[in-house]
Amino acid sequence: MSKLLFAWLLIFLASINSAIGNLLLKKSRESQNISFLDSLYDLWFISGIFFYAINVLLFVKALEFLPVSIAYPALAGLGFLFLSISANFIFGEIFNPAQFAGIILILIGITLLFFWTN
Secondary structure, eight states, X not given: OOXXXXXXXXXXXXXXXXXXXXXXXXXXXXXXXXXXXXXXXXXXXXXXXXXXXXXXXXXXXXXXXXXXXHHHHHHHHHHHHHHHHHHHHHXXXXXXXXXXXXXXXXXXXXXXXXXXXX
């Protein structure tokens, strides 16, 4: 596997971990009647932070092979994609036509970034 392909795989995995982290943080804020400070000890919250940490580690490794000006937009775009779709299925959040169009534009941008690096 080439270094660039490996870096893109790391970006993909980091974006999945970012989305999981966000979903867990959302879950930590559902139907809790405890203070914000007390919620920092919630298992959902701690799990979300754990997945963010994995995201950071994968992203840092990817930065060994990709410029940050390419890696970060790809990470953010893929994270938005995974998070939007997952939130629709898990939390029933609305996925409206404007979001769909935005996701398509993000995918086009990520595709351009991918082919620009190869």
